Amino acid sequence: MKKLFLLTVIMALWCCSDKTGEADNMKIFVDELMRKMTLEEKIGQLNLPTVGFDVTGPILSSDVEAKIKAGLVGGVFNTFTPTAVRKLQEIAVNETRLHIPLIFGYDVIHGHRTIFPIPLGISATWDTDLIEKVAVSVADEATADGLHWTFSPMVDIARDPRWGRVSEGAGEDPFLGSAIAKAMVKGYEQGDLSNPNTLMSCIKHFALYGAAEAGRDYNTVDMSKIRMYNEYLPPYKAAVDAGASSVMTSFNEVDGIPATGNKWLLNDLLRLQWGFEGFVVTDYTAIMEMENHGVGNSEQVTERSINAGVDMDMVSEYMLKYLPALVKSGKIPEKQIDSACRRILEAKYKLGLFSDPFRGLSEERADTHIMSDEKLDLCREAAEKSFVLLKNENQVLPLNKNQKIAFIGPLIKDQRNLIGNWSGAGDWKRAESIWSALVEKFGTAHFDYALGCNLIDDSCLMKKLNQNGGQLTIDPLSPQQLINQALQIARNADVIVAALGEPFGMSGEAASRSDISLPENQKTLLKALKNTGKPIVLLLMNGRPLCLQWENDNLDAILETWYPGTKAGEAIVNTIFGIANPSGKLSISFPRNVGQIPIYYNHKNTGRPMQEEQKYTSKYLDVSNDPLYPFGYGLSYSDFEYADLSLSDSILSENGRITASVTLTNKGAVEATETVQLYIRDLAGSITRPVKELKGFQQVSLQPGESKNVAFTIDTELLKFYNAALKYVCEPGDFHVFIGGNSATKAHVGFTLK
Ligand code: BGC
16 A cells, blocks of 8 residues: 555656646656566556456456456456445555556446447437437446446447347448547547546457458458448547547457457557557457467467557456466567556556546445436437437327327337346346336326237247346247237227337347348237238337338338337337437438348449349349438438528639538428438549448427528548548549438539549
């Protein structure tokens, strides 16, 4: 303790306000500390074992407490609560030779105790201010529970909805993905990690994890540099530019070399080109997994990882085991270990852990900040704004509380699925079901309920999903008996509301699917309900785009609610009864069938673009090229009219700017918010260019009948891309400008860049 006190005093003495001064202070402090460290202690800082639950792989570290005492642990993850954190931190600062505090990390992915909509859901808000606010709130709650570091945001671009982890990201588009990545990093870190309610962020999974072949998790990735730079890397870079303090490597290979041992990726690109100054942690056992990738034995993969630029080893403990000998034999220079150790110590310094290892820890803070009314309110707001109205024929929505409504489906009374996956610290018992929110708001006078079907009936799949706490059960009634019960209440109703979807474990990590439609038994129920002739509203919960062709063709309304989080019930009830008006827009395309995958709006034109009447053009014989619901799509209870699309000039000069504008009118009867989207097409380039690219968006709220001029500034910065030499350039030529309510918008105007 005395030594810690001394270190603190040294640090305090050097404290001064300006940033360079602060960087100097940090350097002096870390130099001083590292001078006292043995090689083993330095390597210890690179070790990140898991202590607790929620693991996504084998637990390889034993005796963590003994290792902490021996100075062989830099941080731990999966431990939280003030009591648990204090216990381990006390060991680190009181019982080790140099009293160096630990970092505590956790997968705080979409909320900690208060669970917000899953990331794919929250990305559908397109509301970066809201997303930043959510990240601020999440950081406050997680730090009140003892955490310093979250393994978020996941910014992997994903265009293959078979991949279960599309649920954890912001969808298919680099522009939207970058805006969201930036908002999250800003919200978590707030530019100053010394503030005890900020949370260190971790950009993951670097890089290209979302491009796994065939959507199968952990699978091989192979991609051209042009695609990488223009389409997949921008969100990681945006997060680095926003000041993210750590980066996690991905499980996949990049250009034939696993990301965790890829020097080009971690050193040349991340550090040298992008100027990243934080530290790099591996994904769970990723160093060890390089042996399976086939790039060397245990020593060799450890060597590859440290040489590539990895600073911290999550779980595999290969650094702890193999680095000492690798240094002693001269295979790895000690200065390499020093650089990695320095980066970890710097992160601890920035977090203020050397001056207060118990940063922000207090039972009182935990009591008042965790699941506070304010956070729950924000949670409801975020959920409402994340819902995407996919269809609403004859304005069947919103419902009227005086209608006789049959609420049917396994998700009407369910609580567990509402908070989705990666919600380990969330208490699903505190999640509000649709039914309880209905009862609370209206009583049940006009509402009937029937289960209708199990979430899934497939016992094989159920076994897999229940392996990791899926909590799926089968009702004792037979499927037909369940359907009969549902039909009975459906026949007496004015309208049917069916709440269906994927059990939460069907998306997320290691949850790829080759068939992304609703489970068969749910489709059987819907078909039976359809035969009653009553209008049907489908409320969907799922962590990925689904194939919904039949549902789209046969049902009256479809509201995509993702997994909405702790306040699911109230948010859904508010929305279906028109207290809230849906404004969400898809951040990822919904295919018509699996055969269309990968499907994304910003594709290339090809030499033979699709022409229905021409045989030898790029298309399918059995399905159109278009998705069922395009990127950017989402309806409202109002209608919007776009008119007067125009440009302030038809020529853009090199340092000039022009304005693109449109008149937006709310033609409906209720106040509504629209996300107005700007897309640009570069008609000819030195390399082929996408048919359109999102380049701006704005949210506009309008009263019924109200109009507004919505304007976007276009300058050359917006037109830049990476050319064949990977130079970021804009090229003179002709461009088309589209402004509309989704990516399928056709109306455009043109300008020329001189
Ligand atoms: C996942 C990461 C996660 C880590 C720690 C891995 O399996 O890929 O996203 O942060 O586990 O839980």
